[in-house]
Amino acid sequence: QVQKELSGLKVKVERLNPERVANQSRQKFLEQRLEDMTHSAEQDGRRQSKLQDQLESLRVEEAKLEARQESLNMGLAERKVAFTADQLEEFERVKRATEKITAASGDELRQIEHQVRAVRAERIQAEGDQRDALARKGHLKQRVMELNEAETSAQAALDRGTVLKDDRLRELTQLRSSISNRGDEKDQLQQERQQLITVIQDFTATERQLEKDRELSQVCTSLAEACPGVCGRVVDLCKPSQKRLHVAVNVALTRYLDAVIVDSSDTAKACVRYLKERMLPPMTFLPMTDLRVAGLDPRLQSLVHSQKGLRLALHCIAFDEKFARAFDFMLGDVVVADTMADGRRLAFDEARKLGVTCKVVTLAGEAIAKNGNLSVNSDATQEGATRFDLTEVEATRSRLEVIDKRLFEIHSLEASGGSEMATLEFDLRRVEGKAQEMAMRLQRCQEELKQKRGELSAVEASLNTVQPEAQRLAAEEARLREEQRRVEARVSEAVAGHFANLSRAMGVEDVRKLEREWRREQEAVSSQMSELERRQRNIKAEISMLQQTIEEQATKDPQELIAKFRKEVTELREKEVGLQRDSERLESQVAACEQRLAQGHAAERDCDKELSGLRQQGKDLRQQLMALEKKVSDLGSEQQGLISARSTILRQSHVDGIEVPLLRGGREALQELVEESQPVDAPTQNSPPGEAGPLVIDFALLPEEKRAASKGPAAQMLEDEYRSELERLRLELERLSPNLKALGQLQGVAENVQAASHEADVARKGIEEIEGKFEAVRKARKEKFMECFQKISAAIGPVYSRLTANHGADGGSAYLDLEDTEDPFNGGIKFTAMPPAKRFRDMHLLSGGEKTLAAMALLFAVQDFQRPPFMVLDEVDAALDANNVRALSRYVEQADCQTIVISLKDRFYVRADALVGVWKNKPQETSAILTLDLQKYQESMQ
Incomplete structure (x- = not known):
C-alpha cells in the first residue's frame, strides 16, 4: 500500500514539474517582454518630448513669420507715395518725356535692374537652399541620434536574446543528452534485466533450498553479532573463478559448505553454546588456530601443472588470504579434472607411481576418494542448484529489484522529460523568433543609419557648396545695386528739372526718386513675402507631420499593455509560489512515504527474522513432540507386552487348574480370556482411560x-x-511324569481340532474362489493397461519429435519404459525425454521449457489413445521460448479435438479460430467478455 501511495505521489510530482517549467518559462518571457516594452516606452517618451519641443519651436517660428509678414505689409503701406489723379497723370507724362532724354541711361538702368532681379532670385534660391540644407541637416542629425539609440537598444536586445537562446539551447542540449543517456541506460538495464531473468530461469534450485540457505545465513549473521571472531560461512567466503567450476567446487566442499570459519576454538565453543541456548540446529565450526594443515605436496603440484585438464582446487576459487589456512585444510589435497578419464589417470596411475594420495573431482561432479572409491552425489551435481548458485540467485534477485526500481524511475523521468523538452523547444523557438526579429530590426536600423549618414554627408557637402555661392550672389547683388544707384543718380541729375514742379507740389524733395525707392521696396517686400509664405507653408507641413507623429505615438501608448503584462506576471508569480508549495508538500509526502517504506522494509526484515526464529522454535517443538510420541508409543508397546504376558499367565493357570483369586470378572471372564485371542486387559477404542479391564486379581490372601x-x-x-x-516343581513333575487329566484334555483338543479343520476347509474353498476372481480381474487390468501403454509408448516418440522439431534440426526423442515388465503395477513408468542436439539427462535435470514440452508430449500421446471431446490448456506456454511456442501452437492447431487455450503470448493465440477476453466492467462492478472470430480474417487473407 505504501509503495502504491509512493508511486502515486511520484506521478503527481512528475505531472507538476512540466507545469512549473511552463509557468517559469512564461514568467521569464513576460518579464523580458515587459523590460523591452518599458525601455521602448522610455525611448518613445524621450522621442515624443523632442517632437513636442520641435513642434513648439516651429509654432514660435511660424508666429514670427506671420508678425514679420504683417510688419512688412504695414511698412510698405506707410511708405507708399500718395498721388492724386492729376499728380499721377502729370507724373506719368513727365516720366514719358524724360525717358526720351535718358533713353541710353534708361536702357542701362533697366539692364542693371534686370541683372539685379536675376541675381536676387539666384541669391534667394541659394539662401533658401541653404536654409533647407541647414534644416535637413538638423533633422538628419536628430534622426541619426535616434537611430544610434535604436541601434544600441536593438543590439542590447539582440545580445540578451542571443544569451537567452544560448541558455535555452544549452538546457535543451543537456536535456536531450540526459534523455539519450537515460535511454541508453534503459536499454542496458532492460538487456541486463532480460539476462538476469534468463539466469534465474536456468537455476534449478527450489524455494525450499533458498529458504534453508537464507535461514543458515541469518543464523551465521546472528552468530557474528553475538560472538566476536566469527568470520562467516565457507560458501560465503569463497567464489569459484568460473561458472563451469561450480559443480566441481560444490562437490569438493560438500562437507564444509555450511561450516563456519572462526578464529579460535574458544569462539567455536561460544557459538555452540549460543546454538544450544536457542535450540538451533547444530553447525560445523572451523577454528583456524587449531586446524592441522599438512601443506601442499610439491610432487602433486608439479604433477598437476604438467598436464592439461587438471588444476588444483585451491586455484579454482577466490578467497581472502587471511582464510588461506582454512581453505588449505579443506582443499589442500583436492584436484579438479575436466573429465573422468583425466581423473582416473591421475588417481590410479600417475599419483600412485609417485606415492601421492589426493581426492579428484571432475567438472561433472564425479568424485574419486583417496582410497579409490568412485561416487556421485546427485544433489551436489545438479547444474544451477549448487550452493554457489543459491548465493547468485539471491544476488541476482536483489539486482533485479534494483533494476526494476531504476527502470520505474527512468520511465517517470522520461515522462516528465518529454513534457519539459517540449516546453524548452517551444521556448527556444519563441526566443529564436524574438532574436531573429531583433536582428532584422538591428539590420533595418543599421541600414537606415547608413542611409541617413550618407544623406547627412551629402547635405553637409551641398551646404559647403551653397554657402559660398549665396555669399557670392549677395556680393554680386550689392555691386549691381551700387551700380544701379550711380546710374539712377546720373539719370536723376539729368531729369531733376522736369520733376521739380511736381515735387514742390507734393512737398517732397524728389518725387521720382521717392516713387522709384517705393517701387523697389515693394519688389523687395513682395520677394520677402513670397519667401515668408514658402517658409510658412514648410513650417505648417512640418507641424502637421509632427502632430500626426505625436498622435500616432499617443495611440500606441504601451502603458495599458505593460499594466496587463505586470498583472499577468504577478499572477504567474503567485501561481509559482503555489506550485512551489505543492511541490514541497508532495516532496515532503514522498520523503515521508519513503521513510515509512524503509521502516516497513525494516519491520519486514525484523518480522522475517522473528518468523525464522518462530519456525525454528516450531521445528524444535515438533521434534520434541515426535520424541514424546515415540516414547508414548514405546510405553504402549511395553504395556501391550506386559498385558499379553499377564494374559498368557492367566491362560496357563487356567489350563493347569490353578485357582487365581479375583476381585472382579470371575471364572466366566477367565474362560473368555482362554477362548479369545485378544488379551482381556488390552485397551480398546471404546474403553475409557484408566479402566483396568474385566479381570482384577485379589492379592489379599498373600x-x-x-x-x-x-x-x-x-x-x-x-x-x-x-x-x-x-x-x-517342573523338574519334579518331569521326573514323575503324571498326567491325570490327559483323557479329558484329549477329548477337548480333538473337538477343537475337528472344528478348526472344518473351518479351514471352508476358508480354503473361499480363498480359492476369491483367488480365481482376483486373477481374472488382474489379468484383465494388465491387458487393458498394456494396451494403453503400448499405444501411448508408440505415439509419444513422434509427438515429441513434432513438438521439438524446428527449421535447423530434427526433433528430439522420448521413450516410456516399465520398471517391472512382468507385473507393471509393482513398479513405475520411466519417462525419458532427450531434446534435440543434447545429451541424455534425467528428467529432473531438464530446463523448465524442456520439461513443459515433455509433459505436453505425454498429454497429447494420452489424448491420442482416448480422444476427449475437448482439452483445456491453462498457460502451458509460460516457460517456453518463441520457437517452442510456435511448435506447440502448430501442433494444437492440427489436433483433432477442440482445444481451449488460456495464454498471454500472441504467438500462441494468433493461430486460434476465435478469441475470448475477460475484462472488468468498473461502472457495473461485474465481469464481461469480448469475443472475436478470426476465421473470417484468415479466409480473407487466403
Missing part, C-alpha cells in the same frame, strides 16, 4: 510381607524365589 514386596528389589527377590520354586 502374606503381609509378600504384599509389601510389590516393587523394587524386594519384588525382584520374591520373583526370583518363585521362579526357583517353579523350576524345582
